[in-house]
Amino acid sequence: MPSQAESAVANHHVAAVDRLATGFALRRFEHELEAEYRDFSYRSYRQTRRVAICLLLASFLAFFAFDLLLLYSVGANPITLPVMLVRLCALLIIVFAAYRVLKSPDVATGYRWIPIGLGCLSLGMLLVTLIYHQGLEQMQLPYGLEGMMLIQIVIFVPxxxxxxxxxxxxxxxxxCTGLALQLTTSGESPIQYLTSLAYLTLATIAAATAGYCQEHSMRVLFLTKRDLRTMADTDGLTQLYNRRSFDLLLQRALQEALREQTRIALIMLDLDHFKAYNDYYGHPAGDLALQRIAGVLASHPRRDLDFAARLGGEEFALVLRNPDSAYLVSTCESIRRKICDELAIEHLKNPAQVMTASLGASFSNASDTTASLYQRADLALYRAKANGRNRVEID
Structure with a gap:
């Protein structure tokens, strides 16, 4: 039979698969996970956005050069000036949108200004296409939809x-392109424009398909990295933070407390006579007991930024942000009573006949390091054990 740790990993994998099934390219993850994915995707493509903006501006300059070349080769005509004015207006809006996106690299700004830039790009190119269509049709010169094909590709660039x-x-x-061409084409629809419209449709389908594959791959990558990070940060058996994460989070919490001139409290918890429990009931029962104790810590009412961790074996820790003395005492006593009285896990090798826990706690001070705070809390835990176990000691 699989161990409790293997079952937890398997359940975690199943949850990841379920999230992927509800979050492929045309659907979204649940709200919080979708917001996390958008932030991940937006940050991942930061350099790509810069390159895309440079290429877009270079393309606009190339189109301006094409307009001037047409003016030089065809001579005075009613097309060039309106086209260049449309391109200039679109360029100004796109440049401003690009400035906002590059200056404020947050998701909200990007999701506001990127569609504005792309929309102006599409509308500007469509207007240019119609102007060229009308003018060159009168001069009996050929003109296709190559520009609109390029726009469709740009829209789906990741x-x-x-x-x-x-x-x-x-x-x-x-x-809009198909409708505008139908309304502005005089007489019978030339086969040239029907062919160009068919090519534009194929270009759109191809670009959309490529974008779909890219989006799906990015969502898979996001889930993979997220799950690997979660597995690296959490204890496989209890799903609490592991020792590595605890050390990092405790250091961060202590630095924030010193900066904000507040304090944190570190609670150390150790199960009484747990080795004897494992020897008597077996390791599978010991694993289940640890999971139930972790459930008490995970479900215990905590304020934002408080966190619990399994440090190893039967030892756990809980960090509280800026508690007062009464809150710290009540939290420790509440955890101790839930383990002893509510869980009441049978433990015949313990004098209490049920699983109990000893807790030691200490407040941080302005001169503390993580090592000094941990040492005081650990000494308080040692006193709790020395004074009879199943009790709380506050440093």
Missing amino acids: IGYSYRNSLYLGIATLL
């Missing part, structure tokens, strides 16, 4: 923006 919203914009651009 830059950390929502694939769903990119898909909406791509479909809207395709429909």
Whole structure:
């Protein structure tokens, strides 16, 4: 039979698979996980956004050069000036949107200004297409939808923006282009434009498919990294923080307390006669007991930023942010009573005949390091054990 730790890992893997099944490219994770994914994706594509903006600006300059070349080769015509004005207006809006995105690298700003930039890009290119279509049709010069194909590809370039919203914009651009061409084409629809529209549709489908695959891969990568990070930070048996995470979080909590001129409290908990329990009932029963004790710590009412950890074996810790003395005492006593009276795990090798815990706690002071605070709490725990176990000692 699998051990408790193996079962916990298996359950964790099943949960990850379930999250992926509800979070592929056209659907979302649950709200909090989706927000975490958006932040991860947006940060991952920071450099890509910079490169994309540079290429976009270079493309605009190339289009301006094309307009000037057309003006030089064809001569005076009613097309070039309106086209260049449209391009200039779109360029100004895109540059401002790019400035906001690069200056404020938070998700909210990106999700506000990226669609504005892409929308102006699509609308500007569509207007240019219609102007060229009308003018060159009168001069009986050929013109296709290559520019709109490029826009559809740009819309689906992965830059950390929502694939769903990119898909909406791509479909809207395709429909608006087809409708505008149908309304502005005079006489019979030339086969050239029908062919160009078919190519534009294929380009949209290809770009959307590539974007879908990229989005799905990014979501898989996000879950994989998140689950690996969770496995590295938590104890496999109890799902509390492990010793490595405890050391990092305690250091951070102590630094914040010193900076804010507050204090933290460190509670050390050790199960009484646990080795004798393991020897008498067996390690599977010991693992189950540890999980139930961890459940008490995990479910115990805690304020924001408080955290619990398993330090190893039968030893646990709980860190409280800025508690007063009464709150610290009541928390320790509440945990001790729940383990002894509510769980009441049979332990015939313990004088109390049930599983009990000894707790020691200490407040931080301005000169503390993590080592000094840990030492005082550990000494308080030692006194609790020396004074008869199943009790609380506050330093």
